[in-house]
Amino acid sequence: MKFEHSALFKAVQSSGLFPDSKTFADALPKVSWQHAMQTYEQNPVADLATFVAAHFDFAQSPELAPLPDFNDVRAYIEHLWSCLARDAQTQGQGSLLPLPAPYIVPGGRFNEIYYWDSYFTALGLMDSGRHSQVAAMLDNFISLIMTFGHVPNGNRSYYLSRSQPPVTALMAGLLWPHQQHDLSWVRKVCDALEREYAFWMTGAALLGEQHVAARRVVRMPCGALLNRYWDDEAEPRPESYKEDVEAAAKLAPAERAGFYREIRAACESGWDFSSRWLACADDLRSIHTTSRIPIDLNALLVMLEQQLSRCYSALGEPQQALRYVQLAKQRTEAIERYCWHEENGWYHDYNFVSGTSTSVQSLAATTMLFAGLTSASQAERMATRLANKFLQAGGLVTTLTTSAQQWDSPNGWAPLQWFGVSGLLRYGFDELAHTIMRRWINMVEMDFARHGCLLEKYNVCDLHARAGGGEYLVQQGFGWTNGVTQRFYTLLGE
Numbered sequence: 001m002k003f004e005h006s007a008l009f010k011a012v013q014s015s016g017l018f019p020d021s022k023t024f025a026d027a028l029p030k031v032s033w034q035h036a037m038q039t040y041e042q043n044p045v046a047d048l049a050t051f052v053a054a055h056f057d058f059a060q061s062p063e064l065a066p067l068p069d070f071n072d073v074r075a076y077i078e079h080l081w082s083c084l085a086r087d088a089q090t091q092g093q094g095s096l097l098p099l100p101a102p103y104i105v106p107g108g109r110f111n112e113i114y115y116w117d118s119y120f121t122a123l124g125l126m127d128s129g130r131h132s133q134v135a136a137m138l139d140n141f142i143s144l145i146m147t148f149g150h151v152p153n154g155n156r157s158y159y160l161s162r163s164q165p166p167v168t169a170l171m172a173g174l175l176w177p178h179q180q181h182d183l184s185w186v187r188k189v190c191d192a193l194e195r196e197y198a199f200w201m202t203g204a205a206l207l208g209e210q211h212v213a214a215r216r217v218v219r220m221p222c223g224a225l226l227n228r229y230w231d232d233e234a235e236p237r238p239e240s241y242k243e244d245v246e247a248a249a250k251l252a253p254a255e256r257a258g259f260y261r262e263i264r265a266a267c268e269s270g271w272d273f274s275s276r277w278l279a280c281a282d283d284l285r286s287i288h289t290t291s292r293i294p295i296d297l298n299a300l301l302v303m304l305e306q307q308l309s310r311c312y313s314a315l316g317e318p319q320q321a322l323r324y325v326q327l328a329k330q331r332t333e334a335i336e337r338y339c340w341h342e343e344n345g346w347y348h349d350y351n352f353v354s355g356t357s358t359s360v361q362s363l364a365a366t367t368m369l370f371a372g373l374t375s376a377s378q379a380e381r382m383a384t385r386l387a388n389k390f391l392q393a394g395g396l397v398t399t400l401t402t403s404a405q406q407w408d409s410p411n412g413w414a415p416l417q418w419f420g421v422s423g424l425l426r427y428g429f430d431e432l433a434h435t436i437m438r439r440w441i442n443m444v445e446m447d448f449a450r451h452g453c454l455l456e457k458y459n460v461c462d463l464h465a466r467a468g469g470g471e472y473l474v475q476q477g478f479g480w481t482n483g484v485t486q487r488f489y490t491l492l493g494e
Contacts, residue, residue: 107477124483231264345381369423394443394460406470412460
């Protein structure tokens with residue numbers, strides 16, 4: 001039996017013993033999970049706190065320990081890399097999956113790797129001259145793909161049923177200039193990317209006019225294949241068990257499994273949670289992630305297809321290289337057909353069930369600029385909308401929808417700043433890109449002066465207010481904020 005299915009796990013999580021459900025999901029058994037489960041089942045106890053203390057330990061977060069006083073954000077970031085570093089493990093501990101190479105965690109409650117976080121963290125590591133750490137992170141991704149068929153949401157056993165936005169190809173791209181002539185490395189990367197691509201496309205062969213979706217792949221009315229977010233399980237998330245069960249209790253019993261899958265799919269998106277997935281922005285029970293064709297996922301899959309083509313060209317396999325060029329072209333054309341909103345001059349997610357564009361305008365659209373997949377005229381219209389609608393005092397706001405969800409206005413997130421800035425630079429909108437970077441850095445430095453740390457997200461609309469929303473307190477550390485902020489300092493020549 002999985003630990004998260006045990007009577008002990010459900011009892012502890014339902015009790016509210018820990019304010020954050022993830023705490024117990026990440027607990028380290030002093031003997032073993034099996035021993036703790038059996039002991040509890042033989043003699044269930046009322047005093048769960050004493051039982052847990054006797055049978056479990058909890059990992060520390062070195063980045064939260066007192067640090068030297070830093071007056072400079074760059075010095076703080078450089079110091080924090082070692083605090084966020086974790087050693088390789090040959091064996092898992094508790095729910096933690098082993099990894100063959102050292103890695104960087106985001107920080108705070110996130111004491112494991114997170115898939116898409118790692119790419120943005122790597123930007124700063126590269127700029128700090130820590131190329132070997134980026135190579136180690138890529139090795140870990142390759143190991144996870146070759147072991148499980150995909151990179152899980154994070155290296156926890158309870159994350160194995162889902163992934164996150166696929167960035168292994170982007171990680172390989174960071175190292176490509178240094179490694180492309182090492183054909184053994186190219187082959188290793190290529191094999192892993194092939195397997196990851198197969199994960200996202202599993203079920204494609206089963207699709208037809210009567211059966212249009214299977215797991216993460218969707219057959220569009222024109223016959224093209226696009227992708228969605230998904231999760232193979234339809235149960236409460238172990239890391240948010242109490243919250244999920246309480247939310248589902250307000251639904252009819254027949255609707256609960258579907259609700260669990262939808263929120264899990266949103267977690268695979270990394271945007272957990274956002275009006276992108278909700279019929280009613282402030283009601284999580286209205287979530288319908290799996291009916292959406294997400295802009296960002298499909299743009300990143302084009303980049304995965306392009307990286308596979310690049311690998312096969314380097315390996316002297318032109319037919320395979322051409323195949324992925326054609327797949328990338330077909331996907332790009334389908335994104336244009338279903339997601340470009342001519343009136344708004346913006347890309348929207350597409351609801352393939354209703355056959356309509358969603359109404360939410362979000363920074364997910366900037367992945368099309370980031371990937372270089374738009375025309376010059378489209379890029380110009382998008383730049384105008386970014387400047388007139390999304391640009392705020394502290395950078396780019398996540399969506400134009402204000403809600404209680406953390407991936408909506410008024411919050412801004414480092415990864416989305418990077419997609420936007422990188423895309424604008426790619427199309428020659430340097431002045432706007434520099435404005436965004438400068439506003440982001442000014443906000444980060446202002447907040448750092450007050451609190452002495454970097455955070456996972458910021459309120460970019462009101463620089464004197466903390467970011468809110470979400471299922472947990474704002475976390476400090478913070479991997480992707482450090483990485484993107486470091487990259488902005490580099491691009492600005494500071």
